Amino acid sequence: MSLPEIGQNLSRREMRKALIRLRMEMHRQEIRHESQQLLLPLQRVRGMGQNFQQGLGIKHAPLWGMAGVTLLGFLTGKGAKGGGIGGLTRLVRLGTSLVPLIKLAMQGSSRKP
Template sequence: MSLPELPNTRNPRELRKALLRLRMEMHRQQIRQESGQLLEPVRRLRGMGGSFGDGLGVKHGSLWGIGAVVALGFLTGKGVRSGNLTRLVRLGASLAPLIRLMLSRRR
């Protein structure tokens, strides 16, 4: 992005306009940089979502992920109210490496 042209005049009004344009351009660049930093975690999550199935070694991993979420919803429908959700999440997290190991040996 190019900077605005500076006028070759000593007219105070034109110099103020040029200064204002430079400030606006600086603010635009700051906003662009800060929004990029804010969106970085979202970009990482999108990248992880695409490689989720590859990490597990399963074809159509995103479909399997959606199926797991739906199954967890059915299984924990009553469990959420009684406080068993954290226990089920821990169980699922501990079983994920075993499932990955089983799938890698199956190939």
């Protein structure tokens, strides 16, 4: 925003208007600065997440994260009430839920020379 020109022959009313415009511009800049300061930690976290994925060379990091959570859920979760079949059922569920991820990993490793 361009600042108003203040000359020697301005009336009192025009001087007040110019002063108010200057104050409004100062408040806009303060708000802009404060909002940038508030968003800085969020931008740092986003940058760290992207740098972490790029540094490890993981293309499908969210998919791998979901696979890890699923694996932990199946291994540490409580089975259905019943006998020894609950463990076998849990492993079958784990295998069927991880098939797409395993296929993706196999395709990714076969593409690399």
